Amino acid sequence: MEPILRIENIDKYYGNKSNLTKALSHLSLHVNKGEFVAIMGASGSGKTTLLNCVSTIDKVTAGHIYIGQTDITQLKGNALNRFRREELGFIFQDFNLLDTLTAYENIALALSIQKVAAKTIEKRVQQIAQALNIEDVLNKFPYQMSGGQKQRVASARALITNPQLILADEPTGALDSRSSQMLLSSLRQLNEQLEATIMMVTHDAFSASYASRVVFIKDGQIFNELLRGDKKRKEFFDDIIDVVTLLGGQ
Amino acid sequence: MLLRLSLRNIKRSLKDYTIYFFTLVLGVAIFYLFNSIESQSVMMDVSSSTREIIKMMVNFLSGVSVLVSFILGFLIIYASRFLMKRRHKEFGIYMILGMGKRQISWILLCETFLIGLVSLGFGLLIGIALSQVMSIFVANMFEADMTRFEFIFSSSATFKTILYFGVIYVIVMIFNTFSIGRQQLIDLLLSKRKNEQIKAKNTWLCTLVFLLSIGMLGYAYYLVTAGVTQLDSADKIFIPIALGISGTYLLFWSLSGFILKIMMFYKKHYFKGLNSFVVRQFSSQMNTTVFSMSLICLMLFTTICVLSSGIALKNAVTSNMQEFTPVDIYLEKNWDLAGQNANGKQYTQGEIADSHISIAETFRQLDFSIDKYFKDVCTVNTYATNDLTLKDTLGKAFPSIKQKYTFLNTDMAENIMRISDYNQIAKRYGQKQFQLSDHQYMIVANFDNMVAIRNQGLKANSPIQLLNQTYTPKYQTCQDGFVVPSSNESNSGIILVPDQAVNESIRAQNIMIANYKANDKAGCQAIEDKIIALDQHPYSKNTNLDAITRISIYEGSVGIGAMVIFIGIYIGVVFLISSAALLALKELSESADNKERYTMLRKIGTDEKMIQKALFKQIALFFVAPLMVAIVHSVFGIQFCTYIISTFGKQNLLPSIIATVIFIILIYGGYMMVTYYSSRAMLKD
Numbered sequence: 023m024e025p026i027l028r029i030e031n032i033d034k035y036y037g038n039k040s041n042l043t044k045a046l047s048h049l050s051l052h053v054n055k056g057e058f059v060a061i062m063g064a065s066g067s068g069k070t071t072l073l074n075c076v077s078t079i080d081k082v083t084a085g086h087i088y089i090g091q092t093d094i095t096q097l098k099g100n101a102l103n104r105f106r107r108e109e110l111g112f113i114f115q116d117f118n119l120l121d122t123l124t125a126y127e128n129i130a131l132a133l134s135i136q137k138v139a140a141k142t143i144e145k146r147v148q149q150i151a152q153a154l155n156i157e158d159v160l161n162k163f164p165y166q167m168s169g170g171q172k173q174r175v176a177s178a179r180a181l182i183t184n185p186q187l188i189l190a191d192e193p194t195g196a197l198d199s200r201s202s203q204m205l206l207s208s209l210r211q212l213n214e215q216l217e218a219t220i221m222m223v224t225h226d227a228f229s230a231s232y233a234s235r236v237v238f239i240k241d242g243q244i245f246n247e248l249l250r251g252d253k254k255r256k257e258f259f260d261d262i263i264d265v266v267t268l269l270g271g272q
Numbered sequence: 273m274l275l276r277l278s279l280r281n282i283k284r285s286l287k288d289y290t291i292y293f294f295t296l297v298l299g300v301a302i303f304y305l306f307n308s309i310e311s312q313s314v315m316m317d318v319s320s321s322t323r324e325i326i327k328m329m330v331n332f333l334s335g336v337s338v339l340v341s342f343i344l345g346f347l348i349i350y351a352s353r354f355l356m357k358r359r360h361k362e363f364g365i366y367m368i369l370g371m372g373k374r375q376i377s378w379i380l381l382c383e384t385f386l387i388g389l390v391s392l393g394f395g396l397l398i399g400i401a402l403s404q405v406m407s408i409f410v411a412n413m414f415e416a417d418m419t420r421f422e423f424i425f426s427s428s429a430t431f432k433t434i435l436y437f438g439v440i441y442v443i444v445m446i447f448n449t450f451s452i453g454r455q456q457l458i459d460l461l462l463s464k465r466k467n468e469q470i471k472a473k474n475t476w477l478c479t480l481v482f483l484l485s486i487g488m489l490g491y492a493y494y495l496v497t498a499g500v501t502q503l504d505s506a507d508k509i510f511i512p513i514a515l516g517i518s519g520t521y522l523l524f525w526s527l528s529g530f531i532l533k534i535m536m537f538y539k540k541h542y543f544k545g546l547n548s549f550v551v552r553q554f555s556s557q558m559n560t561t562v563f564s565m566s567l568i569c570l571m572l573f574t575t576i577c578v579l580s581s582g583i584a585l586k587n588a589v590t591s592n593m594q595e596f597t598p599v600d601i602y603l604e605k606n607w608d609l610a611g612q613n614a615n616g617k618q619y620t621q622g623e624i625a626d627s628h629i630s631i632a633e634t635f636r637q638l639d640f641s642i643d644k645y646f647k648d649v650c651t652v653n654t655y656a657t658n659d660l661t662l663k664d665t666l667g668k669a670f671p672s673i674k675q676k677y678t679f680l681n682t683d684m685a686e687n688i689m690r691i692s693d694y695n696q697i698a699k700r701y702g703q704k705q706f707q708l709s710d711h712q713y714m715i716v717a718n719f720d721n722m723v724a725i726r727n728q729g730l731k732a733n734s735p736i737q738l739l740n741q742t743y744t745p746k747y748q749t750c751q752d753g754f755v756v757p758s759s760n761e762s763n764s765g766i767i768l769v770p771d772q773a774v775n776e777s778i779r780a781q782n783i784m785i786a787n788y789k790a791n792d793k794a795g796c797q798a799i800e801d802k803i804i805a806l807d808q809h810p811y812s813k814n815t816n817l818d819a820i821t822r823i824s825i826y827e828g829s830v831g832i833g834a835m836v837i838f839i840g841i842y843i844g845v846v847f848l849i850s851s852a853a854l855l856a857l858k859e860l861s862e863s864a865d866n867k868e869r870y871t872m873l874r875k876i877g878t879d880e881k882m883i884q885k886a887l888f889k890q891i892a893l894f895f896v897a898p899l900m901v902a903i904v905h906s907v908f909g910i911q912f913c914t915y916i917i918s919t920f921g922k923q924n925l926l927p928s929i930i931a932t933v934i935f936i937i938l939i940y941g942g943y944m945m946v947t948y949y950s951s952r953a954m955l956k957d
Contacts, residue, residue, distance in 0.1 A: 100879050100881070103874075104877065105877070107876060107877025107878065108877070110877070112875060112876060114875075118872045118875060119872075120549065120552075120873075121869075122553055122555075122869070123549065127549075131548060131876070132876055133543075134544060134545055134546070134547070134548065135546065135873075135876070135877070135882065137544070140540045140542070140543040141539075141540075143543050144539070179876070
């Protein structure tokens with residue numbers, strides 16, 4: 023299977039000469055189409071930096087990142103914006119929904135900035151809302167929704183453009199356990215049914231256990247990898263906990 | 273330490289709130305500018321009557337200054353209140369560090385004091401600089417010669433400015449201290465997280481309220497234009513005003529919901545690019561600023577009306593001058609006085625005796641030589657009798673007119689003139705002359721409102737009785753003409769009759785018109801001064817000779833025009849600045865919230881260009897909405913103003929409206945663009 027995301031030997035440094043922080047060093051990683059990858063690591067391990075670099079929000083110091091055929095480290099300005107809105111989908115910890123727009127409008131915005139016709143927008147919003155079970159909150163504002171609903175609306179916004187890659191940054195970070203479970207189930211469902219490729223950053227073993235592969239990062243480098251294979255989620259969770267313990271826990 | 277903290281805070285807020293500081297400086301400068309007019313006019317070479325008018329204007333302006341200081345005070349307090357809100361977190365951190373509320377109040381006190389000091393200093397400097405230019409404008413307005421250029425500094429205006437603004441700043445300090453004292457630490461620290469509740473109004477209700485407000489405004493518009501004749505008493509004018517104010521408020525209350533409803537109907541447009549975002553941004557902003565929006569709209573409305581009709585009024589009073597003051601002097605004296613004078617006192621023997629001699633004879637008594645000073649002299653008489661009143665001339669039309677114009681005094685004796693006398697004057701004035709046959713009469717008038725009323729009487733073809741003879745109207749309408757010079761059309765009607773129709777028994781006035789025997793302005797002024805000096809002559813207490821001179825009309829008109837313009841510009845500028853500054857501050861203070869939203873848009877991959885366009889649209893909508901409503905109001909408001917000032921003569925409003933528009937675009941548009949660029953800079957970093 024061809025990898026959809028190729029991270030080739032990237033470095034990311036912060037600071038200046040006298041006080042240099044190596045957030046990522048010589049990190050390489052391939053993600054295949056249809057994979058659900060969780061990136062785990064303690065605070066400061068570099069997992070969020072990695073996600074920021076992949077999501078084009080931050081720039082790498084050295085190395086290359088390919089998404090599909092495009093080297094995103096070479097993109098600039100509007101080409102970068104265009105790539106971001108057409109090929110990537112984002113799910114953030116704090117939802118990042120626009121508080122002035124209804125759920126429907128939030129989801130539709132992702133398409134309307136791509137200049138998709140209003141008719142098509144309507145159809146696709148209905149479709150994705152059905153898939154994520156948020157049809158009944160479409161006309162509500164973010165402040166009228168629960169955290170779980172908000173995150174599913176945010177997921178719908180990320181997915182509606184059919185991006186090559188969905189990037190999720192601690193998507194369950196602001197949710198209670200029940201909502202987390204529901205969201206993760208939906209994500210896995212999307213991953214399995216629509217073959218959406220998901221890269222999720224988390225420090226929570228439970229969330230990670232929904233993924234098909236877990237990559238552990240420590241001090242800016244890949245420390246270990248776990249494949250779920252045919253294991254039950256519970257078994258996979260235990261495996262993850264073992265590695266986390268080995269890592270020095272969190 | 274605290275002082276240093278204050279200084280650093282000021283430095284920072286100067287960067288963030290340039291507009292606030294700029295508005296303060298501008299406010300101080302304008303305040304000084306208009307209060308220093310007296311000193312500006314001191315070295316101008318003007319006549320004593322113009323000096324009087326300037327004095328009156330200065331009094332007026334200082335009254336207006338009180339109003340202005342209230343408006344600026346409100347603006348400053350309002351602005352500093354929401355600048356404070358932005359800083360709650362900062363205060364919370366100070367308190368966590370162990371600073372007491374009193375110390376925080378001290379910091380604020382220092383800040384307000386320093387900002388006040390700096391803005392006063394800058395404002396006064398700019399005001400003093402501008403007043404040098406302004407003095408040229410003032411001289412121009414009063415058509416005075418600038419005898420010499422002198423550096424003008426008004427210490428009284430400076431003192432007044434410092435006093436008024438000092439009081440405002442002290443009030444701000446008190447407000448700030450109170451608002452800090454009331455706050456809980458937890459609220460201060462978390463204030464940023466407290467999301468403004470986005471109250472989504474029911475769009476159907478909004479549509480309903482919107483239609484209601486349109487109805488109210490429509491009725492108010494009707495009342496001040498087509499239905500204006502129904503507003504026959506002063507208190508009825510409050511109906512359209514109340515309707516207008518509440519209609520405006522309801523309009524802004526419902527506008528965003530209504531626009532949302534409409535936009536959602538046109539889905540194709542709504543879901544195009546960032547349109548949905550812009551509309552929602554606009555509506556959420558509108559929902560939290562209904563009151564300020566209405567206030568701003570009404571201020572803009574007042575500004576537009578005051579400026580455009582003020583300039584028009586000035587033009588009206590000065591432009592018709594040439595036509596309606598064809599002679600240097602017009603004199604009149606009542607004939608055959610009896611009874612009481614205007615103050616309710618009996619006329620003296622001397623006065624009664626004098627009322628039986630001609631104006632020429634009176635001048636002789638006053639030792640004033642007509643031959644020496646006057647040329648083109650022409651003397652005529654007017655006649656009046658209680659047997660011929662307005663009621664009589666209206667004839668059959670009287671009942672319906674009396675019903676419509678209840679305020680009209682129809683029992684006044686009509687002013688009657690012999691046709692030949694009138695023609696003498698008309699010839700001198702360069703006006704049309706008329707002929708009448710034996711049993712005909714006619715009316716000359718040029719005051720529009722009275723012409724309309726009289727024409728109804730003439731159309732009814734009512735005959736009139738005069739000294740037992742009957743006369744019928746020659747014309748079905750009033751003819752254009754006048755006898756008394758004035759600055760505009762003010763002749764409400766003179767009845768012209770054949771020469772033999774009247775006799776000495778009903779003689780009312782002796783009239784003399786003349787030109788001065790002088791070749792230049794200075795010569796005319798010298799004769800004018802001599803006539804004014806006649807008031808000191810011992811005989812003058814015996815006579816009731818009234819004079820209207822070209823120079824006095826001219827100076828009065830120029831003075832009134834200039835006064836109207838100055839007050840209009842003063843109020844207009846202050847209103848405009850206040851409105852624009854309120855909007856700009858509101859918009860900028862919300863930039864923090866907006867920043868998060870725009871960052872989100874960036875994160876989901878929106879083009880920078882699209883974002884800038886959305887920001888511009890949002891700000892433009894916010895600024896244009898109250899202006900648009902104000903303009904629609906003004907279309908009708910100006911018509912009403914025109915109706916009111918029609919007594920000052922007809923005028924073409926277009927030039928003054930254009931001037932007003934340029935004025936508004938400069939100030940208001942300037943504020944809008946500065947807001948846009950500041951917001952853009954804020955969102956970028």
